Amino acid sequence: MEHFKYSDEVEVALILSNNPDAYVIQRADNFEIPAHIFDRNEFYNTDNVVNILKNLNIDLIVLAGFLWLVPNNLLKAYPNQIINIHPALLPKYGGKGMYGDHVHKAVLANKEEEHGITIHFANEHFDEGEIIYQAKFKVDAGDTLDIIKFKGQQLEHQHFPKVIENLIKKM
Numbered sequence: 001m002e003h004f005k006y007s008d009e010v011e012v013a014l015i016l017s018n019n020p021d022a023y024v025i026q027r028a029d030n031f032e033i034p035a036h037i038f039d040r041n042e043f044y045n046t047d048n049v050v051n052i053l054k055n056l057n058i059d060l061i062v063l064a065g066f067l068w069l070v071p072n073n074l075l076k077a078y079p080n081q082i083i084n085i086h087p088a089l090l091p092k093y094g095g096k097g098m099y100g101d102h103v104h105k106a107v108l109a110n111k112e113e114e115h116g117i118t119i120h121f122a123n124e125h126f127d128e129g130e131i132i133y134q135a136k137f138k139v140d141a142g143d144t145l146d147i148i149k150f151k152g153q154q155l156e157h158q159h160f161p162k163v164i165e166n167l168i169k170k171m
C-alpha cells in the first residue's frame with residue numbers, strides 16, 4: 001500500500017482477508033482502502049468474493065500471508081492473475097504447513113547455504129504455481145531465525161512491488 005500510494009499505474013483497490021484481526025485491515029483503513037472480511041463458507045461455497053472483485057474491475061490479485069488454497073471459481077475467474085509470495089526458494093520448503101517460521105526453521109535445520117523468496121502464480125495446489133521471480137540470499141554461519149526472516153523480508157519489500165508493477169504493465 002505504501003509503495004503504490006502515489007502510483008499512476010497501480011492502485012490497491014481492496015483488501016480481502018479471512019482474519020478480522022489481521023494488521024493489514026488497520027493499515028488499509030489508514031490508507032483509506034476498503035476491506036472485506038470473509039469466512040471459509042463465503043470463500044469456498046459462494047461466488048461473493050469473485051463478484052466483489054469483478055464489480056471493482058480488479059486486474060490482479062496479490063496474496064501475501066494467505067494460507068488457504070484458492071478455490072476453483074476464483075482461479076477460473078482470474079487465470080494467471082493471482083500471485084503469491086512464498087518465503088523460500090520453491091520448490092524447496094513449499095506445500096501445506098510450510099509458511100512463515102516453519103519454513104525458516106526447516107532451512108536452518110537443514111543447514112541450507114542459501115535461502116530466499118519466490119513470487120509465483122497461484123493454482124489449485126499449495127506453492128506449485130508457475131514461478132515468476134526468485135531472489136536469494138546467503139545463509140551465513142551463525143544466522144538465527146530472526147536474521148534469516150529479516151533478510152527474506154528485505155527481499156520481499158525490494159522485489160514484490162516491482163514484480164506487481166511489471167505484471168500490471170503487461171495486462
